[in-house]
Every structure is written in structure tokens, then in C-alpha cells.
């Protein structure tokens with residue numbers, strides 16, 4: 001299983017010759033377990049490592065999701081400041097929730113790699129950088145963002161996994177699981193194409209079994225029934241806070257253990273550490289790393305190193321002084337260090353290779369699980385650009401800060417189309433019926449241009465019908481008439497469910513492990529491609545559209 005490339009062989013030689021730290025062991029998944037390069041089972045002894053961004057409390061934000069972020073892997077002096085504390089905690093993994101692919105991460109990543117600390121990196125960003133449950137889509141803007149982050153981290157040896165989402169699927173919106181699975185498929189294909197062995201993961205919110213279990217099974221199933229790994233995640237994370245105070249396996253974990261007894265890929269607690277019965281004793285650590293739970297789980301990530309407020313109360317193991325220079329630990333820190341410190345030899349069975357991978361049939365749809373096994377295709381930037389070039393009327397962002405208005409404008413344009421007897425089906429998707437409009441994988445600005453253009457054509461291409469209060473502009477090079485538009489759709493977009501190996505957006509230089517180890521330099525200029533759509537703005541947009549344009553049939557496919 002361990003294959004050294006000539007580069008890493010040379011590197012290992014050099015490392016031992018100069019007596020420096022050993023290269024980090026590559027972690028691989030075999031069936032439902034993780035193994036290091038010596039064939040020992042690998043358990044995640046982790047801590048969440050991200051300072052909390054600004055949380056705007058609102059009825060739409062029941063989970064307390066931040067709307068800004070500070071990249072925790074971009075400030076090497078902060079990482080060096082924290083390293084001794086992470087070592088004292090005894091962690092081998094940190095989980096980070098948002099990183100900025102345009103920044104340099106060399107300092108932090110090599111600091112942590114040198115200390116044997118892996119990273120689990122979530123690819124989503126706050127607001128428009130993540131799946132929007134109110135209008136789910138797997139689209140070029142999100143794909144590009146994900147690939148740019150992977151590209152920025154591909155040169156490091158200590159990325160254990162990339163998460164394609166965190167707590168995006170809720171019990172009342174399981175249709176979005178279809179889009180998450182498509183994201184896992186495309187990210188996996190991309191990682192394979194660059195010979196990366198990083199795992200593809202998803203971190204789920206906890207909940208009742210009849211929703212939690214089918215979501216997990218769907219993410220690791222094979223819709224083609226050929227035991228193919230192509231659309232499966234490698235590692236499932238459950239954000240689990242069921243062990244409160246000095247609980248017991250029977251009281252806290254017996255249910256979740258039984259639910260996942262037959263699971264097919266690796267699983268871990270992507271967050272744990274209940275705060276409702278302080279002090280946090282962390283006695284769940286002993287259970288999690290015991291033979292009671294090792295058949296299913298490969299460790300977990302304690303939440304959280306930095307302070308984090310939540311609707312349940314305050315998390316956090318340390319405080320950082322206002323000038324950033326000093327770390328003060330609290331009792332949570334000491335108690336967790338004691339528990340992690342006692343996990344010296346977690347169960348080492350079964351042995352590597354004895355657990356083979358199977359990818360079962362997908363859960364069937366029912367009233368508590370809505371996702372279709374017909375997944376959306378790979379977002380196709382070339383097809384979207386081809387279509388956009390044909391529009392006679394296009395969205396022209398009036399300001400650089402246009403992301404907030406795109407949702408509104410889509411609803412306005414689609415409302416007008418609805419009143420005129422047309423629809424926005426071509427830009428919509430429905431993860432329950434498995435139907436995807438030809439532009440469903442396009443950037444929201446292109447979706448908006450499509451809707452504006454439809455309206456313009458319906459109005460015989462009168463210039464004022466392309467105004468949209470100054471947000472639209474006539475494109476003299478565009479095709480004219482609805483017949484031309486239909487022809488363009490057919491010629492530009494092969495099929496909205498077509499899949500292929502995605503590539504980095506143009507203008508982004510590929511980074512790879514052998515060319516850049518330890519070197520400086522960011523991942524190159526960000527692409528100038530427009531992209532946007534704020535989750536909350538979108539929701540508001542949908543609501544106001546329903547008020548302003550009392551028309552149904554708006555823009556999700558039926």
C-alpha cells in the first residue's frame with residue numbers, strides 16, 4: 001500500500017541523513033478504517049482550530065453560523081504560538097472550517113507537519129461560499145472555490161481530508177444531499193487526477209436516526225449498483241454532543257453505535273464535547289478510543305480550541321490575549337489533555353487490508369429522506385460561458401459588491417417571467433425529482449443573465465425590457481430571438497447530468513508537492529470570474545419575490 005515516489009524516497013533519505021524530523025506517515029483508508037503507513041490503525045485525536053467569525057443572530061441562522069472568517073492556517077506566528085498547547089493536548093489532527101486560498105499557508109502547515117499534526121480542511125466559506133439550502137445547486141462558483149483551496153493545500157503532506165460540507169443537510173431539507181454527493185464525486189475525481197491521497201469527507205449535524213442514517217448511507221452508496229467508489233465519500237464525520245457530563249457509553253453512544261454498525265466507510269466524530277453539564281470531563285474520550293467504539297469510529301475532534309459562542313453556550317479551551325501574544329488555558333484544556341494523554345494504544349484491529357470496500361445500493365426515498373440518486377452533473381464552466389455569450393441581454397453588476405443583489409434580481413426576473421407564462425426552470429434544480437435545468441450548474445450571475453435575457457426576448461428585445469433598474473445591459477453580439485436561444489442551449493450544454501474530471505479555473509497555476517515543498521508564494525491570482533449569491537440574501541430574495549410577484553412556479557424545477 002505504501003508506495004514511495006522517487007521524490008519522497010530522496011526526501012526521506014535527506015531527512016534521515018540530516019537527522020531532521022521524519023516525514024509524516026501517509027494515512028490511507030482501507031474499507032471503513034484508516035491506517036498509517038506501517039499498517040497500524042489511525043485514530044483522529046483532534047481539536048477544532050478556528051477562531052470564530054462574526055455571528056449575526058437571526059431567525060435564519062438558528063445554527064449560529066458565522067458570516068466572516070479568519071484563516072487559522074495563514075498566520076505562522078499564531079500557529080507557532082499555539083503549537084506547544086496543541087502538543088500538550090496530545091492531538092494529532094486539527095480541523096479548520098474555512099481557509100483563504102489566496103493566502104500563504106507554508107508556515108503553519110510545516111509547523112504542524114513537523115509536529116505530526118494532520119489537518120482536516122473544510123472547503124466551504126461563509127455566506128455565498130457554501131451550499132444554500134434554500135436553493136440548492138452544485139455550481140461552477142462553488143466548484144472553483146473548492147478546487148482553488150485544494151490547489152493551495154495540495155503541496156502539503158499533512159492534509160488528511162477535505163470536507164465538502166458541514167451541517168448543510170437538515171432533517172427538513174434532505175434533497176440537498178444529492179448536491180453534496182455530486183460535490184464529493186467531483187472533488188474525488190479531481191484529487192485522483194492530481195494523485196492526491198487526501199480523503200473526501202462530509203461533516204453531518206446530529207439528529208434523529210431516520211434522517212441521520214439515510215443521509216450517511218446516501219453519501220457512501222453507489223447509485224450505479226456496481227460497487228463503484230466514484231460518488232462515495234471516504235470519511236463521514238458526525239458532529240455529536242450526546243455525551244454530557246460524566247455519562248456512559250450506554251446512555252450516550254449505544255444508539256449511534258448501533259446506527260453505524262454496518263457502515264461502509266471511515267467514520268469519526270467531526271465535533272464532540274457537550275457543554276450543558278459543566279465541567280467538561282471529557283470522559284467520552286476513553287469510550288471513543290476503546291474496543292466498544294473502535295469497530296465503527298476512528299476517533300474524533302473536540303470542539304473547540306478557541307472560544308466559540310453558540311445558542312447552547314460558550315465553548316473554548318483557551319483564551320488569547322488581545323495582542324495575540326499569550327495563551328491562557330482553562331479547565332477544559334487540562335481535562336482534555338489528561339484524557340487524550342491516556343489514549344496511548346487504542347485498539348489496533350482489524351489489520352490493514354482485512355476490511356475491503358463495498359459501496360451498497362442507495363437508500364430509497366421516503367417521507368423522511370428526499371434525495372434522488374440522479375445526481376446533477378459536473379459544473380461546466382465552458383458550457384455556461386458558451387451560453388452566456390449568446391445572451392442579448394445580460395446582468396452588468398452596478399457595483400463590485402453585487403453578490404447581495406443577485407438573489408433579489410433573480411427573483412424579480414423570474415417573477416416577471418412567471419407572470420408572462422414563461423419559467424425559470426432552465427436555471428433551477430430539484431434534488432428530489434433529480435431534474436436539473438441546463439444552466440443549473442452555472443454561476444448565479446449567469447443564471448441571472450439568463451432570466452433577464454428570457455424576459456428581454458419575450459418583450460421583442462425592446463431595450464427597456466433589459467434595464468432592470470440599470471442592472472441589465474443589451475449585448476449587441478448576442479443571438480436574437482427565442483429560437484436562437486433554444487439552439488444555443490442545445491449546442492452549448494451537452495447534458496446537465498454529464499460528469500467529467502473538473503479542472504482548475506483558468507488563470508490559477510497548479511501547485512504540486514514536488515515543486516513547492518517549503519517554498520513561498522500563494523496560489524496565484526484569483527480568477528476574475530464573477531460568482532456570488534448570499535445564502536441569507538437569497539432567502540430574503542425568495543420571500544420578497546413571493547410578495548412582490550404573486551406568481552407561482554418561480555424557479556425551482558417541479
Ligand SMILES: *[C@@H]1O[C@H](CO)[C@@H](O)[C@H](O)[C@H]1NC(C)=O
Nearest residue numbers: 075076077078081323324325
Ligand atoms: C498573527 O498572530 C500574531 C500573534 O502571534 C498577532 O500578533 C498578529 O497580529 C497576527 N497577524 C495577523 C495579520 O493577524
Ligand SMILES: *[C@@H]1O[C@H](CO)[C@@H](O)[C@H](O)[C@H]1NC(C)=O
Nearest residue numbers: 059060062133134170172173
Ligand atoms: C428547516 O427548518 C429551519 C428551522 O427549523 C428553517 O430555518 C429552514 O428554512 C428550513 N429549511 C427548509 C429547506 O425548509
Ligand SMILES: *[C@@H]1O[C@H](CO)[C@@H](O)[C@H](O)[C@H]1NC(C)=O
Nearest residue numbers: 210214363364366367368369
Ligand atoms: C426512510 O428510510 C430510512 C432508511 O433509509 C428509514 O430510516 C426511515 O425510517 C424511513 N422513514 C420513514 C418515514 O419511513
Ligand SMILES: *[C@@H]1O[C@H](CO)[C@@H](O)[C@H](O)[C@H]1NC(C)=O
Nearest residue numbers: 316317318319328329330331
Ligand atoms: C476566557 O475568558 C472568558 C471571559 O473572561 C471566561 O469566561 C472564560 O472562562 C475564559 N476561558 C478560558 C478557557 O479560560
Ligand SMILES: *[C@@H]1O[C@H](CO)[C@@H](O)[C@H](O)[C@H]1NC(C)=O
Nearest residue numbers: 286335337338339340341342
Ligand atoms: C489515566 O490513566 C491512569 C492509569 O489508568 C489513571 O489513574 C488516570 O486517572 C487516568 N487519567 C484520566 C484523566 O482519566
Ligand SMILES: *[C@@H]1O[C@H](CO)[C@@H](O)[C@H](O)[C@H]1NC(C)=O
Nearest residue numbers: 400401402403404405534537
Ligand atoms: C455588500 O452589500 C451588503 C448588502 O447590501 C452589505 O451587507 C455588505 O456589508 C456589503 N459588503 C461590502 C464589502 O461592502
Ligand SMILES: *[C@@H]1O[C@H](CO)[C@@H](O)[C@H](O)[C@H]1NC(C)=O
Nearest residue numbers: 398405408409468469470471
Ligand atoms: C439593481 O438592482 C438592485 C436590487 O434590485 C436595485 O436596488 C438597484 O437600484 C438596481 N440598479 C442599480 C443601478 O443598482
Ligand SMILES: *[C@@H]1O[C@H](CO)[C@@H](O)[C@H](O)[C@H]1NC(C)=O
Nearest residue numbers: 128129141142145403531532
Ligand atoms: C461570493 O461573493 C463574492 C462577491 O461578493 C465573490 O467574490 C466570491 O467569489 C463569491 N463566492 C462564491 C463561491 O460564489
Ligand SMILES: *[C@@H]1O[C@H](CO)[C@@H](O)[C@H](O)[C@H]1NC(C)=O
Nearest residue numbers: 430431432433434556557558
Ligand atoms: C421537486 O420535485 C418533487 C418531486 O417531483 C416535488 O414534489 C416538489 O414539489 C419539487 N420541488 C419544487 C420546489 O418544485
